[in-house]
Amino acid sequence: xxxxxxxxxxxxxxxxxxxxxxxxxxxxxxxxxxxxxxxxxxxxxxxxxxxxxxxxxxxxxxxxxxxxxxxxxxxxxxxxxxxxxxxxxxxxxxxxxxxxxxxxxxxxxxxxxxxxxxxxxxxxxxxxxxxxxxx
Amino acid sequence: xxxxxxxxxxxxxxxxxxxxxxxxxxxxxxxxxxxxxxxxxxxxxxxxxxxxxxxxxxxxxxxxxxxxxxxxxxxxxxxxxxxxxxxxxxxxxxxxxxxxxxxxxxxxxxxxxxxxxxxxxxxxxxxxxxxxxxxxxxxxxxxxxxxxxxxxxxxxxxxxxxxxxxxxxxxxxxxxxxxxxxxxxxxxxxxxxxxxxxxxxxxxxxxxxxxxxxxxxxxxxxxxxxxxxxxxxxxxxxxxxxxxxxxxxxxxxxxxxxxxxxxxxxxxxxxxxxxxxxxxxxxxxxxxxxxxxxxxxxxxxxxxxxxxxxxxxxxxxxxxxxxxxxxxxxxxxxxxxxxxxxxxxxxxxxxxxxxxxxxxxxxxxxxxxxxxxxxxxxxxxxxxxxxxx
Numbered sequence: 001x002x003x004x005x006x007x008x009x010x011x012x013x014x015x016x017x018x019x020x021x022x023x024x025x026x027x028x029x030x031x032x033x034x035x036x037x038x039x040x041x042x043x044x045x046x047x048x049x050x051x052x053x054x055x056x057x058x059x060x061x062x063x064x065x066x067x068x069x070x071x072x073x074x075x076x077x078x079x080x081x082x083x084x085x086x087x088x089x090x091x092x093x094x095x096x097x098x099x100x101x102x103x104x105x106x107x108x109x110x111x112x113x114x115x116x117x118x119x120x121x122x123x124x125x126x127x128x129x130x131x132x133x134x135x
Numbered sequence: 136x137x138x139x140x141x142x143x144x145x146x147x148x149x150x151x152x153x154x155x156x157x158x159x160x161x162x163x164x165x166x167x168x169x170x171x172x173x174x175x176x177x178x179x180x181x182x183x184x185x186x187x188x189x190x191x192x193x194x195x196x197x198x199x200x201x202x203x204x205x206x207x208x209x210x211x212x213x214x215x216x217x218x219x220x221x222x223x224x225x226x227x228x229x230x231x232x233x234x235x236x237x238x239x240x241x242x243x244x245x246x247x248x249x250x251x252x253x254x255x256x257x258x259x260x261x262x263x264x265x266x267x268x269x270x271x272x273x274x275x276x277x278x279x280x281x282x283x284x285x286x287x288x289x290x291x292x293x294x295x296x297x298x299x300x301x302x303x304x305x306x307x308x309x310x311x312x313x314x315x316x317x318x319x320x321x322x323x324x325x326x327x328x329x330x331x332x333x334x335x336x337x338x339x340x341x342x343x344x345x346x347x348x349x350x351x352x353x354x355x356x357x358x359x360x361x362x363x364x365x366x367x368x369x370x371x372x373x374x375x376x377x378x379x380x381x382x383x384x385x386x387x388x389x390x391x392x393x394x395x396x397x398x399x400x401x402x403x404x405x406x407x408x409x410x411x412x413x414x415x416x417x418x419x420x421x422x423x424x425x426x427x428x429x430x431x432x433x434x435x436x437x438x439x440x441x442x443x444x445x446x447x448x449x450x451x452x453x454x455x456x457x458x459x460x461x462x463x464x465x466x467x468x469x470x471x472x473x474x475x476x477x478x479x480x481x482x483x484x485x486x487x488x489x490x491x492x493x494x495x496x497x498x499x500x501x502x503x504x505x506x507x508x509x510x511x512x513x514x515x516x517x518x519x520x521x522x523x524x
Contacts, residue, residue, distance in 0.1 A: 011271065032272055061293075061391070063285035064338035065277070069262040072277045077335075080278045082286055082386045092386040094277045100338075105293055116277065128276060 005124055013050070015128040016113055020089070022051035029053065029089050055111035055129070057085035064100040071117045079103050083131055097132040108134040136237045138360035139373040141521065143172025144483040149351035149471030150320040157193050157251035158205045164352035164476075165206055165247055172356040173367050176207050179356075180241040182215040185228030185248035186475035191263045193251050202247065221267030222423055224248065225478025226508025226517030229355070230376045233519075236357045248479030249352035260348055264474075267511040269384035281345055282337035283512050284424035287391050289339060291444075296392055297429050299339055301444025303330040305428035306343050306469075308447045309462045312454060313469025315495035320349055320471030327448075330425075344425040349471035353480035371489045374408035374503070374522040377401075378515070385512040394513030397434035401507075404518040405436075408503075412436035415459050415520075416501040417488045419481035421509035422466040431507050432461065435518070460498040463488060478508035478517065489523040 013019035013033075020031035024047030025040040031053055037044035062081035065072070072078060079095040081103070095103055096114060109131040116126040145167025147160050155163075161184075169176065182203055190196045203215035218228040225248035232246035252260055265274040268283055291297045307327050313319040330343040363370040379399035382388055388395070405411055418437060422428035432443035432452075437459050446452050452461035464470045464484035467477055485504030487493045504521045 061286035061289045063282040063289065063340075064335070065279055065282050066335040066337065067261065067279065067281065068258075068277070069265050069274065069279060070258055071275075073258070075277075077338075078277065080276075080282045080286075082391070090386045092273050092276055092278055092384065105289070116275075 008124055008126060018053040018055060018111060018129055020051050020053055021048045023047065024049060029087050031089050031091060053089055054086040057083040057091065057109060059095070059103065059105055059107045059109060060084045060090060061105060062095065062103050081131065083109060093128070094130045095132070096130050110134055137239060139233050139236045139357055140360040140363035140370045141355050141373060141482060141486050142358055142363050142366050142370040143168045143170070143174065143356035144354070144486045145171055146318055146353040146480050146483050147351050148318045149349045149473055149476070149480070151253050152350040153253065155350060157189060157195065157198070157249060158201060160251065160350060160352040161202050161247055161249045162205055164249065164354040165245060168245065168354035168356050174243070174356060177211065178243050179208060179213055179245050181235055181244045182206070182208060182213060183228045183232045183235070183244065183246045184215065184217045184475070185225035185246070185479055186217055187219060187221060187224045187250060187267070188263050188474070189251070192260070193254050220515040221510030222421065222474055223478060223508040223510035223515040223517055224475040225353070225480070226506065226519065227378060227478070227515065229479055229482055229519065230378055230517050232357050233373050233376045236359060242358060242362075244357045245354055246357065246479060247352060247354040248476035250473035250475040251350050252348045252473060253350050257348065273384055273386070279337060280512075281340055281424065283385050284426050285337035285340045287430070288426040290392050291426060291429065292339070294392060296441055297444030300327060300331070301448045302425050302429055303327055303344065304444065304447035305422055305425035306330045308452050309422055309428075309466035309468035312463045312496055313465025316465045316470055319465040319469050320347055321465070321469045340424060340426070346423045346467035346472035349473040351471055351473035351476045351480070353476045353483050355479060355482050355486070369490050370524065371486050372522040372524050374410070374520040375404040376517065376519040377403040377407065378517045379403070381514050383511065383514050392430070393440075394430055394434050394509070394516060396513050396516040397431060397507060397509070397518070400516045400518040401435045404520050408520045408522070410503060410520070414503050415505045416503055417460040417463060417485060417498045418505040418507070419462060419464060419484050420466065420507045421477070422462060422468050423472060423509070425468070427509065428462070428466070435505065435507060454496045454498050463493060463496045463498060478506065481506035481508065482519065482521070485521045489521055
């Protein structure tokens with residue numbers, strides 16, 4: 001099932017550049033972007049500013065996927081993880097360029113731009129951040 | 136608000152029911168519940184249906200109209216409403232039905248839950264299930280629903296809350312009970328070793344940590360408590376039914392080793408029923424993954440954090456262990472997991488337990504039963520407490 005291209009480019013700031021939002025009231029950072037802060041609510045409307053997140057962080061938890069959905073079936077088994085970045089914000093994504101059995105909680109990683117998926121032979125190619133081990 | 140009673144329950148068999156269509160399953164469950172309540176279709180004022188994804192699984196939207204039509208109730212223009220909340224669809228549909236009767240808006244209501252999953256290939260079914268998480272920022276990034284629960288498991292293990300064996304023991308408990316349930320998909324006990332040695336799905340979780348793909352339907356009939364006796368002598372009281380929400384994406388929460396929505400719904404339910412967790416005799420919990428069962432026991436305060444996994448491993452949750460019997464139906468793992476039916480089938484099992492008719496797995500002197508229904512990774516949770524009258 002292919003979606004229109006707009007669905008892809010609309011999310012480019014987040015998917016490519018890790019752009020979220022920061023609340024102008026309390027300073028909390030959100031990824032993906034939010035229109036208002038769940039803590040400050042009405043006060044924060046109009047005060048949410050774009051914020052580019054640090055691409056560095058460490059593994060909070062991870063899993064090795066052996067049964068994938070239609071996305072990524074070619075890649076199995078592959079590693080997915082929750083990463084706490086250096087801003088203290090949690091992110092979800094894949095870890096690549098390392099054998100799954102070498103991944104551990106606390107491992108230092110950074111975000112790179114990689115191909116995620118493609119809509120068949122003629123559809124668009126999806127890109128997004130994935131994480132690779134430091135050094 | 137009026138007190139509400141469950142006056143009739145019914146389920147189809149759960150499993151890979153190749154010969155049965157969605158509409159056939161829904162009608163069979165409804166007819167059984169109506170018969171149990173000694174009622175005719177002309178006495179029903181409203182229909183609520185829990186269903187996760189007929190639109191994708193059988194390419195049929197508007198199943199509310201389908202059910203109204205094929206139960207014959209469309210002839211009387213009875214209103215029908217389909218409710219979707221991922222895995223909690225059945226639990227939320229039940230709560231909608233209770234609210235309709237409690238408020239006085241409707242008098243007699245049928246709540247159904249149904250899912251026909253095996254018409255679709257296995258890989259595409261995973262796509263549908265993964266979409267109950269955050270489709271853009273979790274599933275869209277390559278994360279699967281099992282992998283999200285696997286990441287919870289890894290944190291549980293690393294923080295010392297439960298061991299891998301204790302997590303796996305949840306499936307052993309469910310299968311132990313499933314062997315007594317003739318409607319269950321898997322009527323077979325399994326060993327801890329079988330769970331641990333099954334093929335990998337999302338490390339550290341394996342095939343036996345995950346509830347199966349199933350077809351099936353369940354239904355219950357509700358009416359005001361004070362009118363229940365006009366229909367039947369076999370009924371139970373809805374002591375409380377509460378619901379809570381959390382972030383859609385698991386990764387945006389302060390902790391992933393507890394579901395805040397389960398804890399919130401449970402506290403509200405205990406308060407409304409004027410009881411505490413210690414009063415619960417039998418609980419049906421949402422073990423779509425073994426680790427979810429462990430979390431449920433601690434978030435519902437049935438066991439302290441760190442003790443829930445042990446409870447499964449030591450058999451404290453068996454129907455005759457005398458503490459709190461958990462998933463006497465076989466749970467989602469052994470009874471089967473037709474998603475929209477799950478929350479309603481829990482009410483069926485608890486009603487049978489509280490009425491003393493849970494053959495082979497009857498909990499002695501059961502007074503209070505609790506059902507927990509979960510959508511996604513705890514983004515929507517209902518907790519219902521039923522009371523024997």
